Amino acid sequence: MHAIIPVAGIGTRLRPHTFSHPKVLLNVAGKPILGHIIDKVIAEGVTSATIVVGHMSERIIEYVHSAYAAVTIDFVEQDEPLGLGHAIYTARHAVNTEPILIILGDTIFDVDLRPVLRKPVTALGVKAVEDPRRFGVAEVSDGVITRLVEKPEHPTSNLAVVGLYHIHNTPLLRSCLDEVVKRDIRTKGEYQLTDVLQMMIDRGERMEVFPVEGWYDCGKRETLLSTNRALLEKQSTSRPMKGVVINEPVYVAPTAVLHDCVIGPNTTVADGAEISEAVVRNSIIGSQARVSRVLVENSIIGNGALVKGSYKRLNVGDASELEFQ
Ligand code: G1P
Numbered sequence: 001m002h003a004i005i006p007v008a009g010i011g012t013r014l015r016p017h018t019f020s021h022p023k024v025l026l027n028v029a030g031k032p033i034l035g036h037i038i039d040k041v042i043a044e045g046v047t048s049a050t051i052v053v054g055h056m057s058e059r060i061i062e063y064v065h066s067a068y069a070a071v072t073i074d075f076v077e078q079d080e081p082l083g084l085g086h087a088i089y090t091a092r093h094a095v096n097t098e099p100i101l102i103i104l105g106d107t108i109f110d111v112d113l114r115p116v117l118r119k120p121v122t123a124l125g126v127k128a129v130e131d132p133r134r135f136g137v138a139e140v141s142d143g144v145i146t147r148l149v150e151k152p153e154h155p156t157s158n159l160a161v162v163g164l165y166h167i168h169n170t171p172l173l174r175s176c177l178d179e180v181v182k183r184d185i186r187t188k189g190e191y192q193l194t195d196v197l198q199m200m201i202d203r204g205e206r207m208e209v210f211p212v213e214g215w216y217d218c219g220k221r222e223t224l225l226s227t228n229r230a231l232l233e234k235q236s237t238s239r240p241m242k243g244v245v246i247n248e249p250v251y252v253a254p255t256a257v258l259h260d261c262v263i264g265p266n267t268t269v270a271d272g273a274e275i276s277e278a279v280v281r282n283s284i285i286g287s288q289a290r291v292s293r294v295l296v297e298n299s300i301i302g303n304g305a306l307v308k309g310s311y312k313r314l315n316v317g318d319a320s321e322l323e324f325q
Helices: 033-043 057-067 084-090 114-118 170-182 193-202 221-234
Strands: 002-006 048-053 072-077 100-103 107-110 122-128 136-141 144-150 159-167 207-211 214-217 244-246 250-252 257-263 267-269 274-281 290-292 295-297 306-308
Touching: 002 033, 002 084, 033 057, 033 100, 033 107, 048 057, 048 084, 057 072, 084 170, 084 193, 107 159, 107 221, 122 136, 144 193, 159 193, 170 193, 193 207, 214 221, 221 267, 250 257, 257 267, 267 274
Parallel strands: 002 048, 002 100, 048 072, 122 207, 244 257, 250 267, 257 274, 274 290, 274 295, 290 306
Antiparallel strands: 100 159, 107 214, 122 159, 136 144, 136 159, 144 207
16 A cells, blocks of 8 residues: 655744754654654555655655665655645655555554555544644544535534545546646635545545544644653653663663653653753653753753753751742
């Protein structure tokens, strides 16, 4: 099975990290976001992929080539940010006659895709959410989608489209992609994959849904940290180190250098990071970052950054009250 993985987004909500990094290369639980996605699709039986790149494309290509040398992966550049529909249109050379999987490159999923990919029918991953207005929304009857709407102001269903699409009738996908772009059909200024899929439904494609419980967003600081926590809860990786207290779950890279510190819970420490005389919890510490003499929580520290505090010299009288913010 072939997969199309669009990763062209800029990740503005993750600035300042995305000033110097493509969003999909940010480290979560010891691996770039994109690494989690590629590992997942390989485990589900995907044998080749087309990655749609844009922002900082060379960095992404370099990472994929070095980490996934054995997998057949090609790249296409989306030169203008014209929407997800346009990203898939840019990769239309990969849309032939075989079924394909489209998986968004900035969201990590935990779902068994095998039964979905085996079934000869188009199916979209969905999850019931409290506020569906920032997603594509599926109206469903008897497990079949009757209507798809991109980010509706007044949603008539709470089923959000999570970003996992198994497309069976690929020739129809291809002609609907062409038509949406040719006729310049845009919603909220962009070519939407949701509109392409709605056009497929209008032309008779049966589109089913499948539930996705494990849906880990990486779009902003809080969600990157909660995704970090959720993934670490499934797998914690560390080693005993003298003078270091580890509160699982954590990921501590083998090349990280730690002394006199308390790490975790829910903390990733990337390659070559150095942490000393510090307490770090619920955080992601980038590679080669140096953290010393501080208490750090709910934080993302970029690669090579330096965070340094100091001990206080105090002379405090009895019954005084001192609070450091
Ligand atoms: C895209 C899709 C939307 C889907 C969402 C899932 O929106 O257009 O239908 O629900 O991904 O994350 P975006 O988040 O790129 O605005």
